[in-house]
Amino acid sequence: MKRTLAALGLAAVASASLSACAEEPDASSGAIAVAASDSSCSISSTDLEAGPATFKVTNKGSRVTEFYVYADGDRIMGEVENVGPGLTRNLVVDLTKGTYEGACKPGMVGDGIRETLKVTGEAAKPLSDSEELTAAADSYERYVESQTGALIDKTTEFVDAVKAGNVDEAKTLFPVARTYWERIEPVAEIFGDLDPLTDGREADAKAEGRDFTGWHRIEKQLWVSNNTEGMDTYADDLLKNVKTVVTQSKEKPLTALQLAQGSKGLLDEVATGKITGEEDEFSHTDLWDFKANIEGSQAAIASLRPVLEDQDPALVKQLDARFKALDTELNQHQAEDGSWTFYDQLSKAQIKKLSDAVAALSEPISQVASVVAKSA
Template identity: 45%
Template sequence: MRAARVSVVTAVSVVAALTAVTGCTEKSDAADGDRVISVTATDDTCDTSVKEISAGHVELSIQNKGSKVTEVYVLFPDDRVVTERENIGPGTKQRVTAEVKAGEYQIACKPGMKGKGIRQTLKVTGGSTARRDPLLDQAVAAYRQYTQQQADETLPKVQAFVTAVKAGDVAAAKKAYAPSRIGWERTEPVAESFGDIDPKVDLREADLEAGQKWTGWHTLEKALWKNGTVSAAGKVLADQLVTDLTDWRKRVGTADITPTSMANGAKELLDEVATGKVTGEEETFSHTDLVDFKANVEGAQKAYDLLKPVARKNDQALTTELDQQFAALDALLDKYRADKTSYDFVSYDKVGDADRKQLSDAVNALAEPLSKLAAAVAK
């Protein structure tokens, strides 16, 4: 959950990134039916066409009529995320498909992608009428296992990073930093669905809101690369990082995962790439952005691969295009590392504007068809 910032990227990169994440290529809306909720967002309003709907698949047809980039969420009462679409530019439209069960929800618009948002209540009634292909149940089960595995494998790597930090071994801590983030970056949409964990462990300094305490990986990144040392207070934050990620590991198994949340999560990972990694703003001090970039793409591809058997039956042209675009992006990323099995990527500050533009274009080319995956598996 990051605000898109454009201060340090070239104009051409900004256009490419925003095209990828705001759906500027969308020409027209599909015919709206009784399963579509129109959401009209402005800088100070969030209007929804429906306050009550029956359980099953629903589609949000979102239009941003404000002057600020916005994001729209469907939230459980405890603020866990059902689905979201970030980085919706002024004057643009997005469509996102989700699966909802009976209960009370909120639809939240967040102008400027800050704060709690402007909220509308959504009541979902009755039992779901959505018929699910058994292959999708298998995909959900496999993805749940994958997310737990990533969390399980992350904790020892984080502990190694924190041990080096607390020992004052700056070189070892720098070496351990990027690997400790791979599992998180592969499955970040699941962590974000809990609402409170992501801001604790992965918030960037530039995204801090007034009065918000800064904790997590990036506090330590700044200390290591900019200051060359970690203070006593920083070492306390290192311990807190382990505590917060241990909490994440315990909660991963309780995440509400559906085929559409998997598909939307894959798109969210590409949004993360477009607004953070391609621009070089994610790892401001360490410049390890390409490690995060690759992990985001791997996570998106894992979700897609699990959903592909059903998506291919419903929309073979879409899966053909996605296969091609994933392969093209993977091949491009391979140019920036020693070998295909290594996460030893070049420092991103060594990647020039032309190469960043090429990476942005490849993300663009994948993000557009990937935005259609949820609708394909919901058919």
């Protein structure tokens, strides 16, 4: 069991207002066409007017892709995930004057193929401190929004494979579906009662006298017994609980301070669960979760970036450098096809290097909440 953010007494901090900028409207006229192939990312217009922009992302390649709009420091302004070959999805992003990057990520890995976007027009007036915090929370809310769609899709695919008895397919989908879960774990964990049911470990279930359920129950069946017998109910419950978490997350988005705590919480997760290989003890797919936690933490920091830049630019510089160092260390364990080295195939020296890089990043990350609080 993890400590929930609410238990840390952060619930009293004012909640950010809901924003709905990532809703998918009908493709309107004036939409910017994005043609994403396996090797290119063609954006029909890269000079944009300030205000809401609609990107119509069509996957013309053979691999599942993603499209991101990044601000400085890879702050995610908007993102569509999990666009299958041949599919088109829309993304609406509200952009103020400045320079951005659009990125297609064929295979959903790496930094993506990027193009610079220039937005001209009305310069945004500087935000007040509290507006900045609200903007940060909104920005993260857009990230969560972009993840939850894919989370439900991929969990559904996984659950279907389990119920159909397709062991190999289920094994392939297990770490992929979990990626979306792990990226937004601070959101999932805020609802304390569902986290143990969906992501609890066997030893804890035993100790607490409840049935062992969720991701890891099915993981055990797949990898230890190599079948899906008796998993139907667990699979149904998993999907149901995941959907509930998603619904709740939309009803109660994180505040800026909560997401500052969340960015640290994700690294703590890595340090205690993934570095030790405890999280996925049967499948050893810990590095998928590891990367997802880091991405989630990075997204939270990216949302907070304007606040941090104001209050402590040196900290931002250090965070950037250490995120980069950790990525370099981690990414060498990823194969071309996006899969990761299994935990039990890592050497002790490799694990030590990963651990060092996580510790190096965790120290400055632990300062973020206090810096954000200064702005509140």
